[in-house]
Amino acid sequence: MLAEDIRNSGIDVADLNQLKCDLNRLQPVDVGDYITQLPTQQRAIAFRLLNKNQATDVFEYLPPEVQEELINSLHDLQVVQIVETMSPDDRAELFDELPAKVVKRLLQELSPEQRQATATILGYPEGTAGRVMTTEYVRLRQGLTVGAALSKMRLQDRDKESIYYAYVTDDNRKLVSVVSLRQLLFTFPDVLIGDIASDRVVKVRTETPQEEVAHLMQRYDLIALPVVDREERLVGIITIDDVVDILQEEATEDIQKLAGVGDGDEAALSPPLVTIKKRLPWLLGIMFLYIGASSAIAPFQSTIAMVPVLAVIMPLFSNTGGTVGIQALTVTIRGLGVGEVTPKDTLKILRKELMAGMGTALTLGLTMICLSLIWAPPQERWVSLVAGCVMATNTLVAVTLGTLLPMGLKRLKLDPALMSGPLVTTMLDAIGFMIFLTLISTALHIFQLKS
Amino acid sequence: MLAEDIRNSGIDVADLNQLKCDLNRLQPVDVGDYITQLPTQQRAIAFRLLNKNQATDVFEYLPPEVQEELINSLHDLQVVQIVETMSPDDRAELFDELPAKVVKRLLQELSPEQRQATATILGYPEGTAGRVMTTEYVRLRQGLTVGAALSKMRLQDRDKESIYYAYVTDDNRKLVSVVSLRQLLFTFPDVLIGDIASDRVVKVRTETPQEEVAHLMQRYDLIALPVVDREERLVGIITIDDVVDILQEEATEDIQKLAGVGDGDEAALSPPLVTIKKRLPWLLGIMFLYIGASSAIAPFQSTIAMVPVLAVIMPLFSNTGGTVGIQALTVTIRGLGVGEVTPKDTLKILRKELMAGMGTALTLGLTMICLSLIWAPPQERWVSLVAGCVMATNTLVAVTLGTLLPMGLKRLKLDPALMSGPLVTTMLDAIGFMIFLTLISTALHIFQLKS
Numbered sequence: 001m002l003a004e005d006i007r008n009s010g011i012d013v014a015d016l017n018q019l020k021c022d023l024n025r026l027q028p029v030d031v032g033d034y035i036t037q038l039p040t041q042q043r044a045i046a047f048r049l050l051n052k053n054q055a056t057d058v059f060e061y062l063p064p065e066v067q068e069e070l071i072n073s074l075h076d077l078q079v080v081q082i083v084e085t086m087s088p089d090d091r092a093e094l095f096d097e098l099p100a101k102v103v104k105r106l107l108q109e110l111s112p113e114q115r116q117a118t119a120t121i122l123g124y125p126e127g128t129a130g131r132v133m134t135t136e137y138v139r140l141r142q143g144l145t146v147g148a149a150l151s152k153m154r155l156q157d158r159d160k161e162s163i164y165y166a167y168v169t170d171d172n173r174k175l176v177s178v179v180s181l182r183q184l185l186f187t188f189p190d191v192l193i194g195d196i197a198s199d200r201v202v203k204v205r206t207e208t209p210q211e212e213v214a215h216l217m218q219r220y221d222l223i224a225l226p227v228v229d230r231e232e233r234l235v236g237i238i239t240i241d242d243v244v245d246i247l248q249e250e251a252t253e254d255i256q257k258l259a260g261v262g263d264g265d266e267a268a269l270s271p272p273l274v275t276i277k278k279r280l281p282w283l284l285g286i287m288f289l290y291i292g293a294s295s296a297i298a299p300f301q302s303t304i305a306m307v308p309v310l311a312v313i314m315p316l317f318s319n320t321g322g323t324v325g326i327q328a329l330t331v332t333i334r335g336l337g338v339g340e341v342t343p344k345d346t347l348k349i350l351r352k353e354l355m356a357g358m359g360t361a362l363t364l365g366l367t368m369i370c371l372s373l374i375w376a377p378p379q380e381r382w383v384s385l386v387a388g389c390v391m392a393t394n395t396l397v398a399v400t401l402g403t404l405l406p407m408g409l410k411r412l413k414l415d416p417a418l419m420s421g422p423l424v425t426t427m428l429d430a431i432g433f434m435i436f437l438t439l440i441s442t443a444l445h446i447f448q449l450k451s
Numbered sequence: 452m453l454a455e456d457i458r459n460s461g462i463d464v465a466d467l468n469q470l471k472c473d474l475n476r477l478q479p480v481d482v483g484d485y486i487t488q489l490p491t492q493q494r495a496i497a498f499r500l501l502n503k504n505q506a507t508d509v510f511e512y513l514p515p516e517v518q519e520e521l522i523n524s525l526h527d528l529q530v531v532q533i534v535e536t537m538s539p540d541d542r543a544e545l546f547d548e549l550p551a552k553v554v555k556r557l558l559q560e561l562s563p564e565q566r567q568a569t570a571t572i573l574g575y576p577e578g579t580a581g582r583v584m585t586t587e588y589v590r591l592r593q594g595l596t597v598g599a600a601l602s603k604m605r606l607q608d609r610d611k612e613s614i615y616y617a618y619v620t621d622d623n624r625k626l627v628s629v630v631s632l633r634q635l636l637f638t639f640p641d642v643l644i645g646d647i648a649s650d651r652v653v654k655v656r657t658e659t660p661q662e663e664v665a666h667l668m669q670r671y672d673l674i675a676l677p678v679v680d681r682e683e684r685l686v687g688i689i690t691i692d693d694v695v696d697i698l699q700e701e702a703t704e705d706i707q708k709l710a711g712v713g714d715g716d717e718a719a720l721s722p723p724l725v726t727i728k729k730r731l732p733w734l735l736g737i738m739f740l741y742i743g744a745s746s747a748i749a750p751f752q753s754t755i756a757m758v759p760v761l762a763v764i765m766p767l768f769s770n771t772g773g774t775v776g777i778q779a780l781t782v783t784i785r786g787l788g789v790g791e792v793t794p795k796d797t798l799k800i801l802r803k804e805l806m807a808g809m810g811t812a813l814t815l816g817l818t819m820i821c822l823s824l825i826w827a828p829p830q831e832r833w834v835s836l837v838a839g840c841v842m843a844t845n846t847l848v849a850v851t852l853g854t855l856l857p858m859g860l861k862r863l864k865l866d867p868a869l870m871s872g873p874l875v876t877t878m879l880d881a882i883g884f885m886i887f888l889t890l891i892s893t894a895l896h897i898f899q900l901k902s
Contacts, residue, residue: 027651029670150636158637164615164674181632185601186609200478218699219480221692223615223674240691241672244698248669251702252785258706259781259872260774268786268800275807279778280814286774287818290767291825297766298826301759308752311762315748315880316741318766319773323711323737323873327730330710334703335719349719356726363731367738374742375749421710421872422774429766 020049028054032061044073056085064097071102080109087161088117089134089242095122120235129213130206132246133227133236138166140193142176147189149179162224162239168197173233175226177201203228206235213238214246215339254337257417258330260286264417286422293430300437303444310440312375313368313387314433320364321394321432322425328353328402329424336406336416343411350403357399365392386439394432401427471500479505483512495524507536515548522553531560538612539565540585540693543572571686580664581657583697584678584687589617591644593627598640600630613675613690619648624684626677628652654679657686664689665697666790705788708868709781711737715868737873744881751888754895761891763826764819764838765884771815772845772883773876779804779853780875787857787867794862801854808850816843834891841887849879 023031023046035046035058047070050058059067059082071079083091083106095103095118107115117135124130138157140149149166157163166184168177177197187196203226204213217225223240253264260282266275297304297314304310332349335341341349369388376383401424406416474482474497486497486509498521501509510518510533522530534542534557546554546569558566568586575581589608591600600617608614617635619628628648638647654677655664668676674691704715711733717726748755748765755761783800786792792800820839827835852875857867 025651027653027671029672154637163633163636181636182614185614185632185636186605200476202478218692218695220478221480223691240674240695241669244669244691244695247695247698248702248789251699251706252789255702255706255709255785256781258710259777261778261782266782268782268792269796269803272803272807272810275782275803276810279775279807280811282778283771283774283811283815284818287767287771287815287822290770291822293770294763294767294822294826297763298760301763301826304762305756305759308756311755311765312745312748312752314762315766315769315884316738316745318769319741319744319873319876319880320734320738322770322876323734324730326710326872327712327733330707331712331717331719331726334706338699338703341719345720352720352723352726356723356730359723359727360731360734364734364738367735371738371742371745375745375752421777422770425770425773429770433766 016049019046023049024051024054028057029061031058036063036066040069044070047074048078052081052085056082060086060090064094067094068098068102071098071106076109080106084110084114087134087136088114088121089132089161091118092121092131096126124206127210128206129204129208129210129227129238130236132210132213132242133206133238134161135236136160136162137224137226137234137237138163139173139234140166140168140179142168142170142194144193145189146184146187146191146193146196149193150184150189153184162237165224165226165237167201167226167234167237168193169234172231175201175203175228175232175234178226201226204238205230210246211250214243214250217243218247219339250337254333254417257415258326258333258421260420260422282420282422286426289423289426290429293426293433296430296434297437300441303437303441306444307380307383307440309372309376309380309383310437313372313383314436316371317368317387317391317394317432317436318425318429320368320391321398321428322421324357324360324364324395325398325402325424325428326421328399329406329419329421330402332403332406333416333419336410343407346404346407346411349407350400353399353403354396357396360399361392361395364395365389368392382443383440386436386443390432390436390439393435394428397431398424398428467500470497474500475502475505479508480512482509487514487517491520495521498525499529503532503536507533511537511541515545518545519549519553522549522557527560531557535561535565538585538587539568539572540583540612542569543582546573547577575657578661579657580655580659580661580678580689581687583661583664583693584657584689585612586687587611587613588675588677588685588688589614590624590685591617591619591630593619593621593645595644596640597635597638597642597644597647600644601635601640604635613688616675616677616688618652618677618685618688619644620685623682626652626654626679626683626685629677652677655689656681661697662701665694665701668694669698670790701788705784705868708866709777709784709872711871711873733871733873737877740874740877741880744877744884747881747885748888751892754888754892757895758831758834758891760823760827760831760834761888764823764834765887767822768819768838768842768845768883768887769876769880771819771842772849772879773872775808775811775815775846776849776853776875776879777872779850780857780870780872781853783854783857784867784870787861794858797855797858797862800858801851804850804854805847808847811850812843812846815846816840819843833894837887837890837894841883841890844886845879845883848882849875852878 035043038046120135121131138153138160164181166179167175168179170176177199178201179193179197183196202216202220206227206229217240225238226234227236227238229235256264256266262278262282266278365388368391369384372384372387373381405419409419410416486494489497571586572582589604589611615632617630618626619630621627628650629652630644630648634647653667653671657678657680664676668691676689677685678687678689680686707715707717713729713733717729816839819842820835823835823838856870860870861867
C-alpha cells in the first residue's frame with residue numbers, strides 16, 4: 001500500500017531512504033511541522049516512514065485536523081499502537097478534538113489501564129488541573145530505602161513522563177511528601193525515603209483552575225506539581241511544559257480580549273471567516289453602544305453649528321481620554337493576569353491611579369488649552385478653557401473606570417478582560433461629550449443673556 | 452546584636468522561637484514575601500533567624516531594594532557566605548542592581564571560581580542568553596561509562612542548579628551531545644555514554660536574544676538549554692524557571708506597549724511617579740501627533756457649521772475605525788511575539804486581513820449608513836451614504852496599517868510593539884477625517900453649483 005501511494009503521489013523513491021533517515025533523526029516537533037506543510041495526500045506516506053517511537057512523539061505535535069486525517073488514513077493497528085503509547089494528557093487532548101464515533105472506537109481498542117487513565121482525565125471540566133494533568137507519575141511508598149526506591153523506578157517507571165520528582169504516599173494513596181530524583185541520587189542507598197522526603201509539598205486539587213496551577217508552578221519554580229482529589233489522594237501530576245503553554249495562551253487571551261477580539265484566541269494566520277467571526281460582533285456591539293455617545297452630541301447640533309471649532313477639539317479630546325483609560329485598564333488587567341494583585345488591592349490601586357491621574361490631568365488639561373487655542377478663532381477662545389477643564393476631569397474619570405471596571409468583574413468571578421479597550425473608550429466618550437457640550441451650551445446661554 | 456535589635460524592635464521574644472521554626476520550614480519564596488512586607492527595621496532580624504541554606508534560598512527571592520538593605524545591615528561574613536552560595540545567574544542579577552562600590556567589595560571577597568563565573572555572565576549584554584544562563588551545569592567527557600558518569604555526578608555535581616541533563620563535551624570543551632539523567636538511570640552501568648547520548652542537541656549562542664531562547668525551550672519542551680560560545684564550546688545552561696519568567700515579562704511588555712505604556716513594564720502597584728513617567732510621555736506625544744488629525748478637520752469648520760450632524764457622526768466613525776485597526780495590530784503583534792509568524796508571512800497575513808476586512812467593511816459601512824440616518828435631518832441624509840462609504844474604506848485602511856506597521860518595524864529589527872494602539876488610531880483618524888470631510892465639502896460644492 002505504501003509503495004502504491006508513493007507511485008501515485010509522484011515522490012521520487014530514490015529520495016525516500018534519505019527522507020526516512022532524516023525524519024527519524026530530527027526533533028519530533030520539527031518533523032511535525034514538516035508533515036503538516038506537506039500536501040494532504042503525502043502526509044500519511046511521510047508519517048509511515050517514522051519508526052515506532054518517533055511516530056508517537058511526532059503525532060503528539062501535529063495539529064488536531066492533521067491528527068484526525070492520519071487516523072483515517074493509517075492502518076487501524078498502527079493508529080491503536082500510537083494512541084496506546086501517547087501520554088494520557090495528550091491522548092485526552094486528542095480525544096477532545098476527534099468526532100465522538102472515532103473516540104468510542106479507539107477507546108475500545110485501548111488497554112484497560114490506558115482507557116481508565118484517559119477516562120479519568122476526560123471526566124474533569126476543561127481548564128482545570130484534572131484536565132491538564134497526566135496520570136503517569138512516580139509514586140513511592142513510605143518506608144522504602146533510597147536504594148529500593150531507585151530500583152523500583154528502574155523497573156517500573158521507565159516510561160513515565162516525568163521522573164524528576166517522586167511522590168510518597170501512605171497506605172490510602174494520600175500524598176504525604178515529595179522527594180526529588182536529585183536527592184535520591186545524592187543519598188546513600190540505605191537511608192529511608194521518609195528521612196529525606198520533604199513534607200512542604202505544593203499541590204493542587206483536581207478542580208483548581210489551570211491559571212492558578214501555572215502561577216503556583218511559576219512562583220515555586222517547580223517542574224512538576226502533584227494533583228490530589230478531595231480525599232487528598234494523589235491522582236496525577238502537571239508538568240512544566242504544559243504550564244508554559246498555558247501561560248502563553250492566557251497572555252494571548254488577555255491581550256486580544258483587551259483589543260476587542262472575541263475569546264482572545266485568534267491566530268495571525270486564522271482563516272478570514274474565523275477572523276470575521278471573532279472581531280465583527282465586537283465591532284457591531286461597540287457601534288450600537290456608541291449610539292449612546294453620539295446621542296450625547298446630537299441634541300447639541302445647534303451649539304456645534306455656532307461654535308464649529310468644537311468639531312476640531314472633540315476628537316482630540318476623545319482620543320486622549322480613551323488612551324488614558326486604556327492605559328489604566330491594561331495595567332490593572334495584566335496585574336490581575338500575572339497574579340500581582342487581587343480585588344483586595346482595588347483601593348490601593350485606585351489611590352495610586354488617582355494620585356498619578358492628578359499630575360496627568362493637570363498636564364493634559366494645560367496642553368489641551370494650548371492646542372485648542374491653535375484652532376479657535378478669537379471670539380471662541382473661551383472654549384479652550386472649558387476643553388482644558390473637561391480634559392482634566394475626563395482623565396480622572398478614565399483612570400477610575402480603567403481600574404474599577406476590571407476589578408469589579410474579577411470580584412464577580414467574571415473574566416476582567418471582558419472589559420475591552422473599545423468598551424471603555426465608548427463609555428468615556430459618552431461621559432466626556434455630555435459634560436463638555438453641556439458646559440459649552442450653558443456658557444453660550446449665559447453669554448447670550450448678558451449681551 | 453540580634454538580642455539588642457529585638458529589644459529595640461518591640462518583637463515578643465517568646466514568639467521568636469516559633470517564628471524561627473516556621474521561617475525555616477516554609478517555602479523560600481513565601482518567606483521572602485513575609486520578610487518584604489515587614490517594617491524595615493524588622494527585616495534583618497527575621498532574616499537572621501534563617502539557617503544557612505534557607506537564608507541563601509530566601510535571599511534569591513527578595514526584591515532588589517530589600518536585598519541591598521540586607522547587605523547593608525547584615526554582618527559582612529554572613530553577606531559573603533550568602534553571595535558565595537547563590538547560583539551565578541541570580542548573583543549576576545543582584546550585582547546588576549547594587550551600587551558599583553558594593554559590587555566591587557563583594558566581588559573581592561568571593562572565591563576565585565565564583566568571581567570568574569559572575570564576571571563571565573556580567574560580560575554579556577542584557578537580554579541575551581549569556582546574561583540569563585548559569586555556569587553551573589553537569590559536563591561529562593566522551594568515553595565515560597554510565598556508571599562512571601553517575602559516580603562523577605554524585606561526587607562533583609551535588610550543588611549544580613540543574614542536573615537533569617548532562618552535556619557531553621570533547622577535549623576542547625566543544626558540545627557534542629546530551630544525555631538525560633533519566634537515560635543514565637535506566638541504562639546498565641557499563642554502557643558507554645557515547646552510545647546513549649543524543650547528538651540532536653538544541654543549543655543557543657551566548658548572544659542569542661532571550662525571547663528566542665524562551666521560544667526554543669517552549670517549542671522543544673526542554674527544561675534546560677545549553678549555551679555555547681562562537682567556538683561551539685559549552686559555557687552555560689539556561690533553566691526553564693528563568694524562561695517562564697522571561698515569557699511572562701515579554702507578554703506583559705507586548706500588552707502594555709500596545710496600550711501606550713512606555714517600556715511596557717509598569718506594575719499595577721508601581722508608585723504614582725513611575726506611572727506618570729511611563730504613561731504621560733505617550734499621552735503628550737499622541738496629543739501632539741493628533742494636531743495632524745485635528746488639522747485635517749480645521750479647514751472644514753464652515754462645512755461642519757453647515758452640516759452639524761457631521762459632529763455626531765465623526766466620533767462614531769473614529770471610534771469604530773480605531774477599533775478595527777487595533778484588532779489587526781494586536782493579532783499581528785501577538786503572532787510575532789509568540790513566534791507564530793515572521794515578517795516573511797506579511798503578504799499571507801495581509802491577504803487574510805483584507806479578505807476578512809472586505810466582509811467587515813461591508814457590514815460596518817451599512818451599519819454606519821443606518822445609524823447616521825438616526826441623527827441626520829432629512830436634507831442631510833445624503834451624508835449617511837458618504838459616511839458609510841468612508842467607513843468601509845477606512846476599515847480596509849485600518850487592517851492594512853494594523854498589519855503592515857508592526858511587520859515593517861520587525862523587518863527593520865525594531866520592536867513591533869512600538870506601534871502602539873493610540874498611534875494607530877491617531878493615524879487612522881487623520882486619514883479618515885481628511886477623506887470624509889473632503890468628500891462632503893466637494894459634494895456640498897457640487898450641490899451649490901447645481902442649485
